[in-house]
Structures are given as structure tokens and as C-alpha cells.
Amino acid sequence: MIRLRNVVxxxxxxxxxxxxxxxxxxxxxxxxxxxxxxSSGSGKSTLMNIIGCLDRPTRGTFELAGHDVSKLSDDQLxxxxxxxxxxxxxxxxxxxxxxxLEQVELPLTYRGGKNQRRSAMKALxxxxxxxxxxxxxxxxxxxxxxRVAIARALVGEPSVILADEPTGALDTKTTADVxxxxxxxxxxxxxxxxxxxxxxxxxxxxxxxxxxxxxxxVSDTVATSPPLGAIQEHEVLWGPGIKGLRPxxxxxxxx
Amino acid sequence: xxxxxMMRSAVSELxxxxxxxxxxxxxxxxxxGAVIALMSVGQGASKGIAAEVNALGSNLLFVEPGxxxxxxxxxxxxxxxxxxxxDDVEALRQSTALPNVEAVSAVSQIPLDSxxxxxxxxxxxxxxxxxxxxxxxxxxxxxAGSYFSAQDLDRKTRNTVLGSQTAIDLFGSAEAAIGQKVRxxxxxxxxxxxxxxxxxxxxxxxxGSEDEQMFMPLSTFQARVPFARSPxxxxxxxxxxxxxxxxxxxxxxxxxxxxVLLTEHDFSEDFTVKxxxxxxxxxxxxxxxxxxxxGAIAGISLFVGGIGIMNIMLVSVSExxxxxxxxxxxxxxxxxxxxxxxxxxxxxxxxxxxxxxxxGVTVALTIDGHEFGTGSSIGTAVTPLSVGIAFFVSxxxxxxxxxxxxxxxxxxxxxxxxxxx
Numbered sequence: 001m002i003r004l005r006n007v008v009x010x011x012x013x014x015x016x017x018x019x020x021x022x023x024x025x026x027x028x029x030x031x032x033x034x035x036x037x038x039s040s041g042s043g044k045s046t047l048m049n050i051i052g053c054l055d056r057p058t059r060g061t062f063e064l065a066g067h068d069v070s071k072l073s074d075d076q077l078x079x080x081x082x083x084x085x086x087x088x089x090x091x092x093x094x095x096x097x098x099x100x101l102e103q104v105e106l107p108l109t110y111r112g113g114k115n116q117r118r119s120a121m122k123a124l125x126x127x128x129x130x131x132x133x134x135x136x137x138x139x140x141x142x143x144x145x146x147r148v149a150i151a152r153a154l155v156g157e158p159s160v161i162l163a164d165e166p167t168g169a170l171d172t173k174t175t176a177d178v179x180x181x182x183x184x185x186x187x188x189x190x191x192x193x194x195x196x197x198x199x200x201x202x203x204x205x206x207x208x209x210x211x212x213x214x215x216x217x218v219s220d221t222v223a224t225s226p227p228l229g230a231i232q233e234h235e236v237l238w239g240p241g242i243k244g245l246r247p248x249x250x251x252x253x254x255x
Numbered sequence: 256x257x258x259x260x261m262m263r264s265a266v267s268e269l270x271x272x273x274x275x276x277x278x279x280x281x282x283x284x285x286x287x288g289a290v291i292a293l294m295s296v297g298q299g300a301s302k303g304i305a306a307e308v309n310a311l312g313s314n315l316l317f318v319e320p321g322x323x324x325x326x327x328x329x330x331x332x333x334x335x336x337x338x339x340x341x342d343d344v345e346a347l348r349q350s351t352a353l354p355n356v357e358a359v360s361a362v363s364q365i366p367l368d369s370x371x372x373x374x375x376x377x378x379x380x381x382x383x384x385x386x387x388x389x390x391x392x393x394x395x396x397x398x399a400g401s402y403f404s405a406q407d408l409d410r411k412t413r414n415t416v417l418g419s420q421t422a423i424d425l426f427g428s429a430e431a432a433i434g435q436k437v438r439x440x441x442x443x444x445x446x447x448x449x450x451x452x453x454x455x456x457x458x459x460x461x462x463g464s465e466d467e468q469m470f471m472p473l474s475t476f477q478a479r480v481p482f483a484r485s486p487x488x489x490x491x492x493x494x495x496x497x498x499x500x501x502x503x504x505x506x507x508x509x510x511x512x513x514x515v516l517l518t519e520h521d522f523s524e525d526f527t528v529k530x531x532x533x534x535x536x537x538x539x540x541x542x543x544x545x546x547x548x549x550g551a552i553a554g555i556s557l558f559v560g561g562i563g564i565m566n567i568m569l570v571s572v573s574e575x576x577x578x579x580x581x582x583x584x585x586x587x588x589x590x591x592x593x594x595x596x597x598x599x600x601x602x603x604x605x606x607x608x609x610x611x612x613x614x615g616v617t618v619a620l621t622i623d624g625h626e627f628g629t630g631s632s633i634g635t636a637v638t639p640l641s642v643g644i645a646f647f648v649s650x651x652x653x654x655x656x657x658x659x660x661x662x663x664x665x666x667x668x669x670x671x672x673x674x675x676x
Contacts, residue, residue, distance in 0.1 A: 054584065054669050075588045082586020093581045093673065097271060107585040109260060152585065 001159060001192060002028040002051060007060035007070075009046050009215075020046040022215040023060070028194065030159070033186040035195035035203035038212035045164070047212065048196040052087060052162045053080040065159050082111050086153025090165035092145045094137040100124060100148045101133040107156045123155040124148070127181055143174030150181055160192045161185065167202055179205055258598070265599040269606075279567045280607035282560025283652065287611025287645045288618060289553035294641040295619035297549045299634035301542020308535045310457060310465070312394040314502050315531050316509050318343075318495040318516065323527045337491035338525040344386075344495055346519045353511050355504040360388040361473055361492040365441065371425070371469060373437040378424040380469040382439065384476030392498040398422075399429040400452030403472050411475040415439075415448035418468035419456040429453035439469065446479055505530050550641075554648070560607070561652040568600055568660035579664050580672025593665040600657025601650060608649030612642050 009021040020043045028034055038044040049055040050062055053069055054077070062070040069080055087093075094103050104120040124133055127147040137145050146166065153161055163182065167175040183205060185191040195202055203209050211219040269276045320338040344361040347353065368379040387403050389395070398419055407414055417425070417432055426432040432450045439446050448471060457465040477490050499508045513528045520526065572579070579592055619635040627633065 049670050052584075054673075075590075078583060078586055078588040081584060087584050089673070093577070093584070095578055095581060097267065106582070110582075110586040110588070110591055156586070 001030045001065055002026070003061075003063040004050075004057075005061045007047075007050060007057040007062060009043075009050065009055070010058045019215050021050075021057070024215075024217060026210065026217065026220075028160075028192065030192055031186070031190045033183075033193050033205075033207045034210060035197055035206040035208070036210045036212060037197055037200070037203050039198055041214075042212040043215040044196050044198075044212050046215075048162060048164055048194075051160070051194065052085050053077045082107055082156060084159045086156065086158040086161045088146070088149050088153050088161065088163040088166045090168040092137070092142075092149045092169070094145055094148060094152075096137055099134045099136055100129060100140070100151075103137075103148055104151045104155050107152060111156065119155055120151075123151040126154065127151045141174070142170050143177050146170060146174070146178050147181065150178070154185070154191075160194060162194050162196070164196045165198070165202075166195065168197075168199075261595055261598045262602060264595070265602045268599060269603060275567065276603065279564055279603055280610065282563040283557065283604050283607030283649050284560075284611040284614055286553065286557030286560040286652075287608050287649050288614035289556050290550055290645045290648070291553075291612060291615025291637060291641055292618040292622070292635075293549035293553045294546050294644075295615070295635040295637045296622070296633060297542060297546030298636040298638055298641065299623070300545055301539050302636050303634045304538035304542060305535055308531060308538055311531065311534075312392065312498070313531075314499040314505055315392070316497040316499060316505065316512055317529045317531075317534065318497065318512065319527050319529065320491075320493070320525065321527060322524050338520070339492050339495060341490040341492065343516060343519055343526075344492065347495065347497065347512065347515060350515045352515055353508065355499050355501055355508045356512070357498040357500045358388045358392045359498075360392040360496045361386055362389065362494040362496060363473060363476055363492050364494070369439055369441055369469070371421070371437050371439045373425040373435060376425045378421050378467065380418065380421050380439075380467050382441070382476075383468055383470050384473045385470060386473050389470070389496070392496050395457070396455040398453045398455045400433040400450070402452050403470070407472045408474045411478050412472060413446070413448045413475060413479075414451045414472065416452040416454060416470040417450055418454050418464075418466045420464065420466035421469060422450075422453040424467075437469075441480060444480060505532075550644075557645075557648060557652060561604075561656040564600060564603060564653065565656035565660060568596065568657060569663065571599075572596065572660050572664040575664075576667060576672045576675045579667050580669050580675070583667070583669035584673060589665040592667075593661045596661030596664050597654065597657045600661070601653035604649045604653030604657075605646075608646045611649065612645060615645065616642070 004024050004026040007021055007024040007026075008019065011018045011020055022043075024043075024047060036044050036047060046055070050057055051064075053064065053072075056072070056077070057070050060070065061068055064080065064084055067080075069077065072080065081087075095106070098106070101117070101120055101124065104123050105116050108116040108119060121130070121133060124130060127150050129144060129147055129151065132140060132144060132148075135144075137148070140148065146169075150161075153163075161182070166182070167178055170178060179202075182193055182195075186193045193206075195206060197203055206223070208220070208222045210217055211221075318339060341361065344359060347356070347359045350356075363384040365382040369382045371378050371380050383389075386408055387405050390397075390402050397416075400416070402416055403412075403414060406412070415437065417437075419429060422429045422432040425437065426435060432453050435450050437448055437450060439448060448469075454466075454468075454470075473492070497508070497512060499505050509528045509530050513524075516526055516528070517524060582592060582595075616637050619637045622633055623635040625633060
């Protein structure tokens with residue numbers, strides 16, 4: 001579903017050309033649960049921007065859901081973002097003056113179509129915020145804000161959820177709650193989820209870890225044990241947040 | 256995004272920084288208010304002048320010295336325009352070629368206010384020297400006493416008839432004025448006159464009110480006042496007023512009067528025949544020029560207000576860079592962002608326009624009828640046209656000055672925008 005071939009991204013800093021990506025070839029299939037890790041400057045943010053249709057590669061091709069998006073115009077990229085990509089950011093990136101419901105409705109208003117409000121309400125209920133729809137961001141906790149952001153990413157039924165350090169601004173307890181949502185999304189709904197992070201703990205939730213260094217993939221490992229094992233490793237760390245999750249995973253996870 | 260949602264989000268956005276929104280709007284409020292208030296003064300002036308022309312009487316022709324189109328002092332004193340004489344007046348009266356002319360009256364007016372005193376009281380008046388036909392031609396009526404007769408003109412009597420306000424200013428009432436003596440001063444000359452009548456109130460306000468006037472026989476004026484005579488010693492008049500018996504015959508009569516006078520003047524057209532409509536259109540043109548001038552001045556302040564709005568919108572765009580980045584990340588296209596900011600700007604200017612209309616109308620109503628030390632009251636008239644123009648222009652200003660900031664916003668790179676704090 002995501003197909004990158006020799007993707008190169010160059011930035012021009014004054015007269016110096018800086019390569020941010022130096023030939024990335026990568027396939028991510030529908031329903032994958034992937035993390036892209038690397039230290040800062042490794043190129044993982046650039047890669048996320050390209051996969052998220054915020055940016056175009058300098059060279060190479062990028063196919064998203066069967067379409068080559070590497071040569072699209074700005075407005076075509078915006079269209080692709082609205083239909084295919086759901087962003088979740090470290091800093092939540094909610095609009096301070098909008099209620100939770102309005103935030104979640106926003107992607108739909110740019111797409112047009114009917115039943116926008118109902119879809120937004122359903123997405124909020126899915127992340128457990130059915131009773132907080134009319135709260136503004138400053139009336140919500142960090143975990144709740146990130147759940148609003150997740151609902152906003154989900155409401156357009158995208159092909160991919162792209163989460164950039166999704167728990168970077170959360171404490172361990174709420175991290176577990178938010179991770180729970182991502183794991184359910186992937187396991188239960190088969191949603192393709194990509195994390196971009198520098199935290200190995202976050203990456204350990206995923207089935208596949210792609211490590212970047214200096215704009216190149218240095219390792220691409222598929223977890224030998226399913227993520228359930230990874231969660232159990234952290235059970236002590238996160239305590240009760242996991243307990244509710246486990247039966248769901250055991251009963252509903254696809255074989 | 257639907258326009259309704261955009262309007263709603265624009266209004267809530269503007270509510271966030273109320274002081275800033277109010278200050279931004281103020282420029283438009285003052286601009287629109289100024290346009291409406293000042294245009295109302297201009298239009299009030301047009302209407303006032305038109306009303307004065309109507310108040311002159313009905314079906315009138317005016318013959319004035321000087322060729323048509325030539326700039327002359329119509330009062331005939333300061334320029335060498337002594338081309339109309341008593342002979343012309345007599346020729347018009349005797350002519351058989353003027354079937355619709357009812358009456359002909361000769362008038363000499365002193366263009367500046369003259370000072371008249373009686374007892375200890377003083378008043379400023381317009382001195383009008385005329386003949387026995389004047390009352391009938393100009394539709395004046397008497398309040399008290401009597402008007403000049405042919406004898407007054409023949410004998411060059413020192414009799415005078417006062418305007419209603421002048422009688423009140425000098426003697427307290429019309430009746431009290433009859434039989435009293437007044438002294439009129441024309442610069443170094445002065446003349447004692449006896450009041451034989453007082454006119455009814457005419458009511459026309461504004462410059463040169465007809466109620467602050469004094470009448471004397473034209474023959475007396477020409478005999479007693481040195482500068483009333485032309486350089487050649489002829490008995491010149493500054494205006495001939497002709498009453499036509501049928502409103503449909505005004506234009507044809509004007510043409511007949513012209514040919515009679517042409518013959519009289521040996522086919523040299525050194526006079527102008529004007530109808531009341533000519534006067535009215537001249538007055539209206541003056542009013543129009545004034546309205547446009549005042550409107551343009553006010554328009555400048557509206558333009559300045561627009562620049563203020565553009566400034567604030569540019570600040571707003573840079574403050575909300577991150578918001579723009581978020582909107583783009585969730586699928587907003589350039590046009591979505593562009594429309595959002597233009598709608599916000601137009602909402603500000605339209606709100607400002609509404610408040611400005613209210614302010615302008617209030618100011619126009621407040622200054623209506625006041626003198627402000629000018630000696631004549633300022634009339635204002637707010638027309639739907641000026642309100643419409645002001646409102647429309649404020650919307651256009653919003654569009655015009657909103658486009659650039661909105662364009663900047665729409666062009667922001669989403670990655671950069673998301674990175675800003």
C-alpha cells in the first residue's frame with residue numbers, strides 16, 4: 001500500500017545541499033503496524049512528511065494506495081491527505097478555540113459530504129470521549145486531547161494513521177491508554193498504523209521496526225513475537241492500563 | 256468548507272480578541288461614518304439650493320447681463336456688466352411678440368449684506384431695488400402696510416418695504432415697523448427711508464434668506480446711490496425677472512425674450528436668459544461637486560481604514576501559522592484557507608460598515624439644522640444611495656485588503672507552519 005522506491009530528499013541550506021533522505025526503498029502493507037525510529041537528524045521526520053503527503057521526494061517514487069503521489073501539486077497533496085492520511089502529533093495540534101466535536105469535524109468540512117456531525121460524534125465515542133464532545137482543548141487532560149486528535153485522524157476513514165511521537169507529551173499512565181487505542185485500531189479494525197518515534201518503548205508495541213540513520217534504512221526487523229508480548233513486558237511499568245486491554249486483544253485479534 | 260460554517264467560525268475568531276477586532280473595525284466605522292455624514296451635507300446643500308430656486312416663485316425667466324456661458328458676476332456690480340438697462344425692461348413690457356409673458360420686473364441687488372439701523376437696533380439685509388411688478392412676479396405677499404406703487408417709482412420716493420425677519424429684528428413686529436424710519440448704509444453712503452410695508456414670511460432658509468431683506472424703488476436707488484449707475488450713466492439693472500403664464504410655455508417664452516432683447520441690443524448677445532430649471536441644474540451641479548468632493552475626502556479615510564485591516568490580518572496570519580498548518584494537514588486546500596481569511600476580513604468590514612452607517616446617520620441627523628457659527632444652518636440629507644454606497648464600498652474594501660493576507664496564508668508550507676510555535 002505504501003511503496004517507496006529510491007526516495008531521495010534534498011534540502012538546500014543556503015548554497016549547501018543537505019541530503020535528508022538518501023535512497024529509501026520501503027513497502028508497508030495494509031494492516032501493518034510499523035514504527036520508524038531514529039535519532040534526530042536521521043531523516044525520520046522527512047520520511048514521515050513524505051509518507052504523510054506533506055512533502056514531495058526530490059527523486060524516486062512514492063505510491064500511496066496505488067497512486068503515484070510523488071509528482072502531485074500542492075492541492076492534490078491536500079486532497080490525498082484529507083482522504084488517505086490521519087495525522088496524530090506529539091503536541092496534539094488541536095485548534096485552541098474549537099470544541100472536541102468541531103475539531104473532529106474539521107477534516108470532513110474540507111471534504112464535503114453528508115452526516116459530518118454524526119461521523120464526528122461516532123469517532124469521538126470510539127475513543128471514549130462521547131461525554132466530552134463540547135469541551136475545548138484547555139478543558140481536557142493531555143490524554144483526552146490526544147484522543148481527540150486520534151478521533152480527528154480517524155474520522156475520515158484514512159488508509160494510514162501516521163503518529164509522530166504520539167506519547168511524547170504524555171505521562172506513563174495516559175501513554176498506556178493512548179497506546180491501547182492504537183493497538184485496538186490495528187488489531188480490531190485492521191488499520192495501518194505508522195509510528196515515528198525515537199523511543200524504543202513506543203516502537204516495541206509495533207510488529208515491525210524500521211531504523212533510520214543519516215537518511216538511510218539501517219535495519220528493518222519484524223518482531224518475532226506478536227506485540228502482545230511486548231505489551232506484557234511493560235505491564236509492570238504501566239500497571240492497570242493494560243488489564244482492560246488484554247482480553248480484547250486475546251479475543252478479537254485476528255489469528 | 257461551507258460559507259455558513261466559515262462565517263460562524265469567522266465571527267467566533269473575531270470574538271477571541273475583542274479589543275483588536277474593535278480597533279480594526281474602528282477604521283472602517285469612521286470611514287463609512289464620514290462618507291455618510293459628509294455626503295449628507297453635500298446632498299443637503301443640493302436639496303437646500305433646489306428648494307431656494309423653487310421658492311423664487313413659479314414659471315420664471317431670469318435675464319442677466321453677460322453672454323451665455325461667460326463667467327460674470329450675476330449681481331452685476333463688481334464686473335463691468337451693465338448691459339441690461341431700463342430700456343430693455345421697457346422693450347419687454349411693450350413687445351407684442353411675447354404672448355405668454357405676464358409681468359416683467361427689474362431688479363438691482365447689492366451682492367453684499369448691507370447694514371440697516373433703526374433706533375438702537377441693527378440688522379444685516381440684502382438690499383433689493385426693484386419696481387412695482389416685483390411682488391406679483393416673485394409671488395411675495397404683504398404682512399402689513401402696502402407695497403410700492405407706480406408713483407413711488409415715478410417720484411423716486413424714499414419708501415421701503417422690509418422682509419419679515421428684518422422687521423422683527425428692528426421693530427419687534429411687522430405692525431410696529433410701519434411708518435418708522437430706517438437708515439441703510441452702503442459703505443460710505445447712507446440713506447434714510449420710511450417703512451411702508453412688511454412682507455409675509457417666506458420661510459426659505461439658507462444663504463441670503465428672503466426674510467432678511469429690504470426693498471426700495473429702483474428709481475430711487477439709481478438716483479441716490481452713486482455706484483448703481485453704469486459707467487456710461489445709463490440706468491442699468493442687474494436682473495430682469497419675467498413671469499410666464501403657463502409652465503408649458505417657459506422655454507418658448509425664453510426664446511422669444513431672447514429675440515426681443517437681441518433686436519434691442521443690435522444683435523449682440525451680451526445677456527443671458529435663464530429658466531428656473533437652468534438655475535436649478537446649476538445649483539444641483541454645485542451640490543453634486545460638493546457631494547463628490549466630500550465623499551472623496553471621506554473615502555480616503557475609508558481607504559486608510561482598509562490598510563489598517565490589512566495590517567491586522569497580516570499579523571493574524573502570522574500568529575495563526577500553526578493553525579493554518581493543522582488545517583492543511585487535515586486536508587485544507589489553498590482555496591479553503593484563502594476563503595477562510597477573506598471571509599474573516601469581509602465580516603470585519605461589513606460589521607464595521609453597519610456600525611459606520613449607524614454612526615454616519617446619527618451624525619447627519621445631529622448636525623442637521625445647526626449653524627456652527629456659519630450664519631446659515633447646515634441641512635443634511637441621508638439618501639439610501641449614500642448608505643448603499645458606503646456599505647458596498649466597505650465590503651469591497653474588505654475583499655480588496657483581505658486578499659493579500661489570505662493569499663499569504665494559503666501559500667504557507669504546511670511543514671513549516673506545523674513547526675512554528
